[in-house]
Amino acid sequence: MPKAKPRFRPYSHDQDTILVVNYKEQLQPGTFEHAVHYLIQHKLDLSVFYPRYRNKDTGRRAYDPAILLPVILFAYSRGITSSREIQWCCETNVIFKALSCDTVPHFTTLAKFVSSHADEIEELFEQVLLVCDEQGLLGHELFAIDGCKMSSNAAKEWSGTFKELEAKRQKLKRLIRHHLKEHHERDEAETEAELDRDIRRAKTVLSLDESLQKVDRFLKTSSPRMGQGKRRKEVKSNITDNESAKMTTSKGTIQGYNxxxxxxxxxxxxxxxxxxxxxxxxxxxxxxxESVEARFKKLGIADSIYQQGTVVTADTGFANEANMKYLHERQINGYIPDNRFRSRDPKFQNQKDK
Incomplete structure (x- = not known):
């Protein structure tokens, strides 16, 4: 016989409520969002962004960098890099609302701020680094260098040497001629199915022509991209983002950055x-x-950081003869193993014998 169900308080998720929320109280001390808010409001000089704005006398009021920066930095700390998703968070998440003072910057505003203020954001990064040094958070004992491959928004299908891109251009021309010839051979559609087919063919021609113009414009305005190896030779360019590169990862080949x-x-x-x-x-x-050394000198942290006992480490991906020579000439205390270091280590030899 089934047991009688205890009496519980009724509940429902499908209901509305009105809450009184103080946004400042949502930024609790000891959290990342509080640290970002405090630094931006009280420690960092945001005037580096002001020259970009031209609305002192007329024009629409802009979003203050003191609002955009904490929202963007907090989003990045949570792995959110999409401007559309950041906008959505400002609409729905109480921490984002607290950082943005209950404003909702449009995703285009967020994207433009990030893309057009690269130099200013780098200067802000240096201000943060200086604060970290003043607080004793930097040890200057050991710097570890590592890299990871990141996808870009460019498609790898639009990559190739200039010879390969020229072949792609000729192929697009042939495809356009082929579809136009078929279209002219059938001047009038006799059935609805044939009309739909002609419409699809016309759309295909427009798409191919757009791609052809894209390749043609790139080949006329760009130069072959050269690699940095001992024997400098042409590497694949990318029509959409020519600063990115085609690279191999553990999950396959991507178009992106290191x-x-x-x-x-x-x-x-x-x-x-x-x-x-x-x-x-x-x-x-x-x-x-060189970037680290120049930054530390610029901030007054150290005139020559590598001559003050700082050790540099990196993995085998950074090892080659030129780098070893550079470290020796600059007297940098670097530890970078070559890709055969395991074969010379007795510990790994013993494991292999077992």
Whole structure:
């Protein structure tokens, strides 16, 4: 015999309510969102963004960078990089509402802010780094460098050498001529099915013509892209994003960038981050080390950081003869294993014998 059900309080998810929310109280001390809010409101100089605006006397009021920045940074910390999704979060998430003071920036405003303020955002990054150093969060003992491959918005199908792109252009021309010839051979459609077919063919021709114009414009306005190896030779260009590169990952071939970050050991704080349109990591070591050194000198942290006992580490992807020579000449204390280091290590030899 089934047991009698206890008496519970009734509930329903399908109901509305009105809440009194103080947005400042949602930014609790000790959280990332509170730290971002405090830094932007009280520590960072946002006047670096002001020259971009031209609405002092007339024009529509703009969103203050003090509103856009915390929203974008908090979204990135949660793995949200889509401007449309950030806008949606500002509409629905109480933390985003608190950071944006209950405003909802349009996704185009968010995207334009990020894409058009690269230099200003880099300067802001340096201000944050200076605050971290003043708070004793940087140890300057060991810098670890590593990279990861990131997809771009460009399709890898639009990649190729100039010879390959020229072949693609000729193929598009042949396809257009083929479809136009078929269209002229049938001047009038006799049935509804034939009319639909002619409409599809016309759309195909328009699409092919648009692609042809895209390839043609690129070949007329661009130059072959050269690699950085010992023997400089042409590498594949990309019509949509020619700064990106075709590269192999564990999940297949992508069109994208090699994101390289340098991290201070003490509190795992990123001190440099760059994106390279280069599949091979060893070409990125020198510019990364020089960028870190220049930034530390500019901020007054150290005139020559690598001569003050700082150790640099990186994985085998950064190892080649040119980099070893560079480290030696610059007297940088670097530890970068080559891809045969395991075969020389007795520990790994013993494991292989077992």
């Amino acid at each position: 994101g390289v970050a340098t991290v201070d050991k003490k509190h795992q704080i990123i001190i440099d981050a760059q994106a390279f349109g280069e599949g091979q990591e060893h070409h990125t070591l020198k510019p990364v080390l």
